[in-house]
Amino acid sequence: MTEDFYVDCNWGKAFVRKYLGDESKQPIVALHGWLDNCASFEFLADYIDHPIYAIDLPGHGFSSHQANGNWYHFVDYVEKTRETILQLPDIPKTIMGHSMGAAIGAIYASIFPDEVSKLIMIDGLGPLVNSPEETPGNLRKALLERSKVSNKKRKPFKTLEMAAGLRKSVGQLSDKAALALVKQQLSKKDDGYYWTYDHKLNFTSSLRMTPEQLTAFYQELSCPTLLIKASDGLLLKVVYKQYLESLSNLSEIELDGHHHLHMDNPQVVAIEINKFL
Numbered sequence: 696m697t698e699d700f701y702v703d704c705n706w707g708k709a710f711v712r713k714y715l716g717d718e719s720k721q722p723i724v725a726l727h728g729w730l731d732n733c734a735s736f737e738f739l740a741d742y743i744d745h746p747i748y749a750i751d752l753p754g755h756g757f758s759s760h761q762a763n764g765n766w767y768h769f770v771d772y773v774e775k776t777r778e779t780i781l782q783l784p785d786i787p788k789t790i791m792g793h794s795m796g797a798a799i800g801a802i803y804a805s806i807f808p809d810e811v812s813k814l815i816m817i818d819g820l821g822p823l824v825n826s827p828e829e830t831p832g833n834l835r836k837a838l839l840e841r842s843k844v845s846n847k848k849r850k851p852f853k854t855l856e857m858a859a860g861l862r863k864s865v866g867q868l869s870d871k872a873a874l875a876l877v878k879q880q881l882s883k884k885d886d887g888y889y890w891t892y893d894h895k896l897n898f899t900s901s902l903r904m905t906p907e908q909l910t911a912f913y914q915e916l917s918c919p920t921l922l923i924k925a926s927d928g929l930l931l932k933v934v935y936k937q938y939l940e941s942l943s944n945l946s947e948i949e950l951d952g953h954h955h956l957h958m959d960n961p962q963v964v965a966i967e968i969n970k971f972l
Contacts, residue, residue, distance in 0.1 A: 705814065706778070710733065710756055710758045712734075712751075717746070718746060723747045723748070724749075727750075727796050731893075734879040739964060743968060756880060766895055767900070769798070769823075770801050772795075801814060801916060820880070821938055826904060833902075837900065838901065852887070852888045866882060867926050868958070906937070918944065919944050921945075923948055924947065924950070926950065928954040950963055
């Protein structure tokens with residue numbers, strides 16, 4: 696069972712889907728990955744008996760977009776997510792994030808430890824980083840991309856299945872997972888289905904943290920943390936290995952599956968999450 700509602704924020708409206716559970720248990724806030732949405736947790740919620748508030752992040756799903764001329768910076772996700780979470784019942788909460796959502800949860804928990812009791816990261820750990828030497832080139836790339844923004848109208852899909860096929864082709868997704876995600880990412884009009892996500896999400900972020908800055912955040916992360924890695928996922932084990940050493944209260948486990956293993960193998964993933972909770 697679910698309940699859908701919007702939360703009014705300074706940046707717009709945040710769409711929230713509450714997966715009902717035992718109200719005596721601490722609620723979980725679920726944060727999805729880049730270009731996904733709250734339906735990312737649809738199957739996992741069947742096996743976790745906690746209330747789960749799954750949020751459509753800004754520009755995703757049915758949440759508001761950034762106005763033209765504004766962009767999506769990683770640190771802004773942390774601020775906007777916190778504004779949404781503080782309007783939901785009960786603090787502290789457990790945060791459960793997949794991919795980019797895991798990174799948002801980690802930074803949030805590191806700077807507001809009184810608001811996050813536990814952190815669950817599913818095939819995700821931190822945001823993309825740049826060395827200081829890479830920063831000028833990254834900014835140049837981002838600004839050149841933005842100068843080519845087009846207001847060309849998107850073409851509609853005739854069916855949900857056509858959209859799901861395209862979504863599946865650009866990620867490690869099963870048919871079932873792709874269809875669940877596109878249902879939360881399309882609007883129906885007379886001539887077909889249109890994407891609801893903000894096209895600006897596809898552009899390179901103009902400024903990223905340095906590895907040293909990210910390490911400093913992880914050194915402040917003190918709550919019990921579970922990292923679930925997919926055996927064939929996208930978590931860059933070698934690149935992120937140095938950051939794991941900064942986490943003082945970390946449990947790690949590797950499960951068979953792709954990047955969206957929480958959608959393809961929800962029961963197996965839920966077993967580990969329930970143990971941790």
